[in-house]
Amino acid sequence: MARSLGRILKVFQSLGSLPFLSTPLMRPSASVSLRTNFVRTMMTLPSLFSFKPRDFSLPNSSWSAEMRRLYEHYDIQCEVETEAGGKQGGPWKRIPSFNRSLKFVPGGVYLSKIIQSKARLFTRNIRESGAAFEYVLFVNEEEQRCVCIFQAGHLLEGPPGHVHGGAIATMIDTVAGSHAAILSGPVMTANLNINYRSPIPLGSTVLIESCLDKQEGRKMCVSCKLTSNDGSKLHTEATALFLSINVSHLLREG
């Protein structure tokens, strides 16, 4: 369980979901001391962490009835009752989702303060609920499967009335990338190969499922498909290749 949580923490790091690390006071002086500094600052500056960052994966009023129903279906399986009447983790886990990231870049370049403080995760950059990407991701570690429930807002238009191919690619990268990161820590996308089968109307709730095809050294192959919410219509199929990276590489300051 601890190992499992450790992996999920790594995922947040790789997905840019540790918002508090982006505050200047929290900036580690070198990658090796990230954890030490992080823990130390957590201890010495607790007031900085009294705010609760918004978890975008939780239901909001923009969610359709279908989106809520699917959320409940998986959420209820995140906790099961033990024989003694207690609670314990179930087969699925919900992955929280924030909109800020670490603000360091590889290659020795350090971003300007303006970009750093304003940077937001691409899929969570619009605050208006329901306008863009509404999604929640669940992982089943035993089955090596991820499921994402995705509701496509009106700001994702490509072909008239339908979701942009780039917005679909973004969700595939997000789901398959999260899946790879859950299994092996921080990753970078090396290849996406996407076949668009049928367009997705704006406002739809769709299911995105990913499964691990192969893991060899630093390489992870994940396949992914998008279907209508009852699974009857195939919208998009994709394969994705990810490379494990050392998180210190992303934290290096020039």
Place this chain on the structure above:
Amino acid sequence: MARSLGRILKVFQSLGSLPFLSTPLMRPSASVSLRTNFVRTMMTLPSLFSFKPRDFSLPNSSWSAEMRRLYEHYDIQCEVETEAGGKQGGPWKRIPSFNRSLKFVPGGVYLSKIIQSKARLFTRNIRESGAAFEYVLFVNEEEQRCVCIFQAGHLLEGPPGHVHGGAIATMIDTVAGSHAAILSGPVMTANLNINYRSPIPLGSTVLIESCLDKQEGRKMCVSCKLTSNDGSKLHTEATALFLSINVSHLLREG
């Protein structure tokens, strides 16, 4: 020239760039009468069209010096002087870019009024200049080449400090799709195969170039690459397959 402009008009249609068609008063009762209704309403309600929709492809204060320099480089080649001292179209054309679309969907489904009136093109859905996708596209019809100058804003973050793989895919779909549409009218994306070679720091200005590889019947294969603004560093390579579609298909009302 007229044929050329006709093709570019088709591109606007396929890219959702005829904003005025989305106003309720302009909604055609059936696809066959689109042009008739459009012309009639243009004649009878000229006041509706006194506003000028924002062309997002024009320079704004958020553009970096490098972005402006590259823009000037191509823009100056959009008009050349004739021997008689007049002006005529040059080898390059700038493609205007708006943020609204036709609001009809295929398959007989008609979107709710809320989604229709609010829908925005994915790449132009944020009004704050410089925050997300800043880009301008130029086409050279004779050389069958497109060039896009793209400045990546702070809201496109994926890996810490870098552009999200989905945002890169979005730009590839946009550039290669516009290119295919310029050559053959409205298209839909059938496949994107993207190799990510090196990450793109937030705030960068990059060049995206596309060229036509093959055209067979309804199919068009376009290849695309993203490089640093001086062309020295390869960030991403991709191939894309598009299918020509009949625009009436996208206009069909159930």
